[in-house]
Amino acid sequence: MGKIRTSEAPVNIMVMGSTGAGKTSFINLASGSELRTSSGLESCTEQIQLASPFTLDGHSVTLVDTPGFDDTTKSDSEILTIITDYVLSEYDKGNRFTGVIYLHRITDNRLGGAALRNFRFFCQLCGNDALPNSALVTNMWNSISLEIAEARESELKQKDIFFKPALDAGAKLLRHDGTVESAHAILRQLITNPPCTLLLQREIIEERKHISETAAGVALLGELALAEQKFREQMRELLKEIDEAIKQNDEADRLELEENRRRLEAQHARREEAERTIKEAPMYKRPTIWRKLRDIISSILCIPGRRGLTQTSIV
Numbered sequence: 365m366g367k368i369r370t371s372e373a374p375v376n377i378m379v380m381g382s383t384g385a386g387k388t389s390f391i392n393l394a395s396g397s398e399l400r401t402s403s404g405l406e407s408c409t410e411q412i413q414l415a416s417p418f419t420l421d422g423h424s425v426t427l428v429d430t431p432g433f434d435d436t437t438k439s440d441s442e443i444l445t446i447i448t449d450y451v452l453s454e455y456d457k458g459n460r461f462t463g464v465i466y467l468h469r470i471t472d473n474r475l476g477g478a479a480l481r482n483f484r485f486f487c488q489l490c491g492n493d494a495l496p497n498s499a500l501v502t503n504m505w506n507s508i509s510l511e512i513a514e515a516r517e518s519e520l521k522q523k524d525i526f527f528k529p530a531l532d533a534g535a536k537l538l539r540h541d542g543t544v545e546s547a548h549a550i551l552r553q554l555i556t557n558p559p560c561t562l563l564l565q566r567e568i569i570e571e572r573k574h575i576s577e578t579a580a581g582v583a584l585l586g587e588l589a590l591a592e593q594k595f596r597e598q599m600r601e602l603l604k605e606i607d608e609a610i611k612q613n614d615e616a617d618r619l620e621l622e623e624n625r626r627r628l629e630a631q632h633a634r635r636e637e638a639e640r641t642i643k644e645a646p647m648y649k650r651p652t653i654w655r656k657l658r659d660i661i662s663s664i665l666c667i668p669g670r671r672g673l674t675q676t677s678i679v
């Protein structure tokens with residue numbers, strides 16, 4: 365790609381959302397990049413990746429692709445850690461985000477499970493001060509009838525458990541019709557924003573909080589605690605049923621129940637691991653002058669970047 369000529373300050377926009385929401389497709393469409401998109405149910409983007417910078421209205425725009433919470437490959441703690449590492453290192457390099465996009469498929473008939481966790485995380489990452497720099501973008505409008513899509517959009521807009529609080533705080537609600545023009549029109553709503561500091565950056569760097577004490581960390585630990593409570597209740601029931609099957613000499617039933625028990629215990633072990641990942645994460649250390657110098661030299665010499673970051677194109 366040729367050298368970008370721009371008259372304005374560079375613009376960094378992060379794109380978030382559930383697995384399969386269309387984050388990478390949106391980024392490729394807008395920037396002309398060729399990042400890998402998914403075709404199955406498993407998450408495809410597992411690390412932060414940067415698209416090729418491109419020019420829009422005189423701004424050099426870099427779109428940042430993020431992995432979402434998805435229940436398949438990585439735990440929510442790992443995703444939280446990956447995104448946290450990235451936004452903190454950007455802050456330390458003096459880069460601020462001009463915008464954050466939350467992408468949501470209008471074809472989803474409810475914002476539940478992983479989608480709700482992703483949306484809450486997006487709000488906790490931004491915080492009320494940065495939400496005016498954000499856009500909640502619904503896509504896949506041509507995959508269902510306009511009537512149904514509009515009914516869903518109005519529900520998302522009006523309900524406190526969905527988009528309403530973020531919209532009240534200044535987030536924009538926009539539609540993406542799958543065309544380049546639509547992707548650029550969405551970005552035009554964000555590129556003139558004054559760059560912002562995200563709540564997560566402020567909490568960890570300015571207020572010196574541990575990740576487990578941030579709004580996002582507290583919410584994640586709360587969810588894990590709730591799941592553990594449910595696990596204990598389910599295990600109590602299951603153990604009673606196993607005892608009963610043994611008393612009744614029902615070997616088939618016992619084997620099936622034992623299988624359920626192993627599944628629950630495996631989920632419990634993953635949650636324990638996720639909790640450790642957050643609670644035992646080291647306090648964030650701001651880079652020393654030597655580390656900053658090393659990063660600058662590495663970027664001049666094009667030495668591959670930090671853990672978790674793939675720069676797909678350097679202009």
Ligand SMILES: Nc1nc2c(ncn2[C@@H]2O[C@H](COP(=O)(O)OP(=O)(O)OP(=O)(O)O)[C@@H](O)[C@H]2O)c(=O)[nH]1
Nearest residue numbers: 383384385386387388389401402407408409504542
């Ligand atoms: N109809 C329609 N399909 C889309 C659109 N955007 C993406 N898709 C399809 O949705 C699927 C997932 O798209 P991706 O861009 O890989 O989604 P993602 O959010 O990056 O997913 P992860 O990387 O797994 O988190 C792919 O099959 C795309 O072709 C859209 O605007 N309309």
Ligand SMILES: [Mg+2]
Nearest residue numbers: 387388408409
């Ligand atoms: Mg992706």
